[in-house]
Structure formats: C-alpha cells, structure tokens
Amino acid sequence: MIPVETTERIHHTNLNDNNAEVMIRLQNINKVYRTDTVETLAINNISLNIDKGEFLSIMGPSGCGKSTLLNIMGLLDNPTKGEVSIDKQDTTKLNDKKLAAFRNRKLGFIFQSYHLINDLKVLDNVELPLLYRNSTAKERRQLATEALEKVGLSNRMKHFPTQLSGGQKQRVAIARAIVGQPEIILADEPTGNLDSAMGNEIMEILLQLNERDGTTIVMVTHDENMARKTHRLVRLFDGSQVQ
Amino acid sequence: MLKNYFKIAIAVLKRRKFFTFISLFGISFTLTILIVITAFIDNVASANYPEVNRDRSLYINELRQKATKTSGQMNSPASFWYLDTYVRTLKTPAKVAISSMFAATNSYVNNKKLVINLKYTNDQFWDVIEYNFIEGKPYTSQQIKNGERVAVISEDTKKSYFGDVPSVVGKYIEADNVQYRVSGVVKSVPVTMLVSYADLFVPYTVSKVDYKHKSLMGQYTAVLLANSKDDFPKIQAEYAAVVSKIKPDNKDFDVFVSRAEPYVESYLGGSPIGDPESGKLWKLKFFGYIFALLFMLLPTLNLININISRIMERSSEIGVRKAFGASGMTLVGQFVVENIILTLLGTIIAIVLSFIILQIINNGDLIANLHLTINLTVLYYSLLACLVFGLLSGVYPAWRMSRLQVVTALKAQ
Numbered sequence A: 001m002i003p004v005e006t007t008e009r010i011h012h013t014n015l016n017d018n019n020a021e022v023m024i025r026l027q028n029i030n031k032v033y034r035t036d037t038v039e040t041l042a043i044n045n046i047s048l049n050i051d052k053g054e055f056l057s058i059m060g061p062s063g064c065g066k067s068t069l070l071n072i073m074g075l076l077d078n079p080t081k082g083e084v085s086i087d088k089q090d091t092t093k094l095n096d097k098k099l100a101a102f103r104n105r106k107l108g109f110i111f112q113s114y115h116l117i118n119d120l121k122v123l124d125n126v127e128l129p130l131l132y133r134n135s136t137a138k139e140r141r142q143l144a145t146e147a148l149e150k151v152g153l154s155n156r157m158k159h160f161p162t163q164l165s166g167g168q169k170q171r172v173a174i175a176r177a178i179v180g181q182p183e184i185i186l187a188d189e190p191t192g193n194l195d196s197a198m199g200n201e202i203m204e205i206l207l208q209l210n211e212r213d214g215t216t217i218v219m220v221t222h223d224e225n226m227a228r229k230t231h232r233l234v235r236l237f238d239g240s241q242v243q
Numbered sequence B: 001m002l003k004n005y006f007k008i009a010i011a012v013l014k015r016r017k018f019f020t021f022i023s024l025f026g027i028s029f030t031l032t033i034l035i036v037i038t039a040f041i042d043n044v045a046s047a048n049y050p051e052v053n054r055d056r057s058l059y060i061n062e063l064r065q066k067a068t069k070t071s072g073q074m075n076s077p078a079s080f081w082y083l084d085t086y087v088r089t090l091k092t093p094a095k096v097a098i099s100s101m102f103a104a105t106n107s108y109v110n111n112k113k114l115v116i117n118l119k120y121t122n123d124q125f126w127d128v129i130e131y132n133f134i135e136g137k138p139y140t141s142q143q144i145k146n147g148e149r150v151a152v153i154s155e156d157t158k159k160s161y162f163g164d165v166p167s168v169v170g171k172y173i174e175a176d177n178v179q180y181r182v183s184g185v186v187k188s189v190p191v192t193m194l195v196s197y198a199d200l201f202v203p204y205t206v207s208k209v210d211y212k213h214k215s216l217m218g219q220y221t222a223v224l225l226a227n228s229k230d231d232f233p234k235i236q237a238e239y240a241a242v243v244s245k246i247k248p249d250n251k252d253f254d255v256f257v258s259r260a261e262p263y264v265e266s267y268l269g270g271s272p273i274g275d276p277e278s279g280k281l282w283k284l285k286f287f288g289y290i291f292a293l294l295f296m297l298l299p300t301l302n303l304i305n306i307n308i309s310r311i312m313e314r315s316s317e318i319g320v321r322k323a324f325g326a327s328g329m330t331l332v333g334q335f336v337v338e339n340i341i342l343t344l345l346g347t348i349i350a351i352v353l354s355f356i357i358l359q360i361i362n363n364g365d366l367i368a369n370l371h372l373t374i375n376l377t378v379l380y381y382s383l384l385a386c387l388v389f390g391l392l393s394g395v396y397p398a399w400r401m402s403r404l405q406v407v408t409a410l411k412a413q
C-alpha cells in the first residue's frame, strides 16, 4: 500500500512567476451547447495559464462547466471560441492524426467513471496508450506492470475490470494515465466515487507524481480538503472563473 | 498492432456470443447453400466425364412444328431418319453422335427383376462422348450396318447383372427378351448426364422401331462435335439453311423450327424460363444473378445491422481509445480487422459444411455416380463478396464513430 505522508506539504509559491514555463494556455475560451430548444453557455470567456509542474484544482457547483473546461484542455472537445495551446503548441492547427499522437505523448486522463474497457484484462487496459506508439509487446508489458505496481495493483493484472471494486478500477485508470509518462494529467473527480480513505490514497498517488516526476496535474474536485493540498485553486460559477 | 486487434476481436466475438452466432450463421448458411447449388449446377452444366467435349459440341434436342394461325405447336425430339438425313450429312461438324433417349427395359437375374435403361446409338457416338472403357471396346460401324446384337454396358450394370466377375466381354445380357453380346464395359455415368447416361448401349439398327421411317419426330438426339468453339456460327448457319427448307410433316402446322445450340441452351432455351424465340438464356441468367445477389444481400444486411449496433455499443471504448492516442484511421482499421475475422470464420465454416454436404450427396444413393465438387470460382467470388460486404459494413459505422468528438463518444452509453 501507499505510504500516507503526514507532514505539511510545502507550496511552491513562485510557480506563477513570469519566469515559469507555461504548460497549458487557455485564451478567451467560450463553449456553447446548442440543442433544439436551449443554448447553454457552458464556458464564458475563460483565460487561464497553467505552469509546467503545477498542481491545479478546479472547484464549483454542479453544472458550472468544470468537466467541459477540463475536456477542452485535454483536447477531447473543441471550444466554440478561443485558443488552447499546450507546451507552446497551438492545438487548433493539428489534424486528426497529429492530434492523436499529441494526446498520446502529452496527456493522460483520469475519468470520474473510470472508462475502462471491459473486454480487456487490467494489464491490457493499462497497456492501451502504449499501443498507439512505437513499442514492443515486451516493453509494453514491463511499463504496464511498473505502473500497476505504483498504484499497488500488481496482484490484479489478469482480472477483468468487472471483477474489481470502484477504488481498484480508479487505480487501474491512474495506472493507464501514467503508463506513457505524459507531462500532463487531467483528472475529473478522481475520488468522487470513492470513500475518503480510498480517496486519500488516490490523492497521495497524484501528489507523488507531481512532486517526484514533475507532472503537471489539473484536477476537478468537490472536496475542499483535496483542493487544499494542491498548489492553486480555480473556482468556476456558471461558466465563469470567479477565483 | 495486428495481434492486439486480433486479441480484442476475439474477446468481443466471445463476449457477444449471440450476435457472433447470428452473424456467423447468416454468413455460413448462405454461403453453404450457394456453394452446394453452384456445385450442382456446375456439375450438370459443364463438361464432365464422359461429355468432356461439351464445350465444343452443339446439341439438337428438339424439333418444333408451329401453326401461325392457331399458335398451336408440337415439340418433340427428332427421329433417327431426320438426324441421319439432315444432320449427319452436314459438312461443318467434325463428327455427329446420334443416340436415343434412354428407355427402361426389364431384365431378370436369378428371377429378380432388374430395370435396365437402354440407349440406341450410332458409331460416332463413341468418338464424341469419351467413355472410359474398363474392358472391351465399342461396337464398330460394320457391326451396326450388319444389325448385330452387340452391346456396351455400364460398370454398374455389369455388377448388378453379372456380379463380381473379372471379365464379361463376349458374354450375353438379356433385355426385353433380346440377347445382346457384350463388347465393352464403360465407367458409369450419373443420370444427370442426359445424353450419355444409360445402362445398356446398342446399335440403332437393332431397334424395334423402324429407323428408316420418314417422319420428323422421334426419340433421338444429336451431338455435333466442332473442331473448335469458333466453328459454332458456321455449323449453326449451315443447319439453319437446311432447316429453312424443311416443311412440317403434319398438316396442322406450317412452320418448322430446330436449332443446334450449346448444351444448356439446347435444353432450357426453348422452355418458358429461356427465350423460345431466340433459344438464348439471357432471362434465366439475369434472374439467376438477381437471385444470387438477393440471396447474398440477406447476410450482408444482417451483418451491417449487427455491426452498427455493435459499434455504437462500443462508443465509449472508441472514446477511450481516442483519448489515449488512437487516430480515426487506426480505429477504422481495428473494426475492419474484427469484421474480416468474422467473415473469414463464416467462410471457413461454410466451406467445411459444404464439403460435408457434398460428401454426403456423393456417397449417398440420391444420384448414383454423381461427383460434386466445390466450384473454386464460386468459392472465390463468394469469399470476395463476403469480404467486400464485410469491409463496407464494418468501415462505414466505424468511420462515423471514429469522427465523433471524444467527449460525445465517451458520453454516449
């Protein structure tokens, strides 16, 4: 199991200095959802810079646009207006193939509802991101095993997702997000479905990733305690940034 | 990559057992029926033992006398006299085989009745139809001229009449109270070979029906052997010129029609499923292809349907794969591989099934001496059709799914 640190975490106060390198730059992002009857302004003109190595949390009431914003950052959704740059790359200029390669190398996702592939064993689920880059079966196996060890699940490799508990599924999802060693991890309520003990464990893994490997992490959460452990908190209300 | 496609394909096919079964059943059932039907058509219609020269032969199976006023007509095979007078004398064919339709006669072996199908032939019959002689040889033109009671019998007849004896040449066989001396034994022919099938072959000169009788209609068929297929127009033109001078011999009729046509046309061309005016088979072929197409359409629609629901159901998987770096093309590839595996499995099952069914037909008593084989051309085309349909039915839904926004794919569940 993962050791839980008890000492106060030291916040990096100089992360938002002008010297720090910007990892994710959102400029005047708008997202409008149109259905037959209503038009929802899910994101209202948000501009945000997230530095390399920063651990940012996003909070706000349900339906305020947190997931939408995270998906836009992760290039899973297109903004209606505005630009997304990741690691100085303007992502609007990428075609489908380049975009796929870019997501593969730079980004790792952790979804609130896990989104594991039930037809695949745990190990194959974790190997998934490596399938879409040049790697041998042996390398994939080794990296996936290491990732599963990091989340403390090396004894469940041959199981199918349906045979796991919620917390175990989320740890598989984390292993899958980190196996390709992406520079950015985007987590949408990673502890939302878990009890507080399991939630703390997951949080510890994320904090370690951020501290040891310098991974940039953006996490949506409803939990003030979790948010307090991160470097910076952004609050949304009705699609606008309020803090 | 391919190995992983394969892995997930198998996993998916295994998990969705019912749908896999339905698709496989649809594909293999249809293919099996097509393969068996075409094997049968192929066997009946194409050049096979002993009618190996069928591709360069024209057949005269039917004479027709018509009345323009009442539009009444009479169809019948020709008389020996007609074929001997108007057909054997043609200059363009290399050889002309004349033989009667087989007729059942009775014979008795150890007081047990045996039905023997008898056929009268001329001498060139033995050159045009290439039988394998197990022993002896055919009767000669001299023997025919002399009206000798000699016979060629089939191997099956030899067994049923004489039993398991090494040689029967020179022995006598009785049919309809006539004794014939056996001059040769040929390998047996299935009854589907209308011209060459019989149990007992004897010279036309020993027939009880007067072969010199001058009437048009009778019981005989002619096979006109050409030097090559290219001679067909010449032969047909010469025969048409001869026919145009012949008047009906029945006073109720005023038009006489007869044509020399390739094998299948000669039987079906004049029938309602053919085209009685031209004697060609365009109608039959047209409807045959339409039928085959519609028949193939069934499993295809089934497959498309199943694929769409199967792929839509997996939109979340598509979303996940895209989120972790799969491009649209890669995903289309994955689904195409899955579909190809499915169709190939179906085809393999179909081949095995057809093989078993053909084996049963070949060994069964349904039609003796029939040897059906899988027609490779048909197999090739049905495989191709299955692959193409499989591809199309897999590519289209996969392509649509792969173009979805990742979030949309992830949410749709």
Ligand SMILES: Nc1ncnc2c1ncn2[C@@H]1O[C@H](COP(=O)(O)OP(=O)(O)OP(=O)(O)O)[C@@H](O)[C@H]1O
Residues within 6 Å of the ligand: A033, A034, A035, A040, A042, A060, A061, A062, A063, A064, A065, A066, A067, A068, A069
């Ligand atoms: N596909 C869609 N079509 C129409 N409206 C949508 C769509 N997706 C989201 N919305 C709307 O956009 C707004 C923001 O949704 P979003 O999922 O980002 O909220 P959230 O902050 O993540 O909420 P929660 O905390 O409940 O997950 C909501 O009002 C939602 O109804």
Ligand SMILES: [Mg+2]
Residues within 6 Å of the ligand: A066, A067, A068, A188
């Ligand atoms: Mg949300």
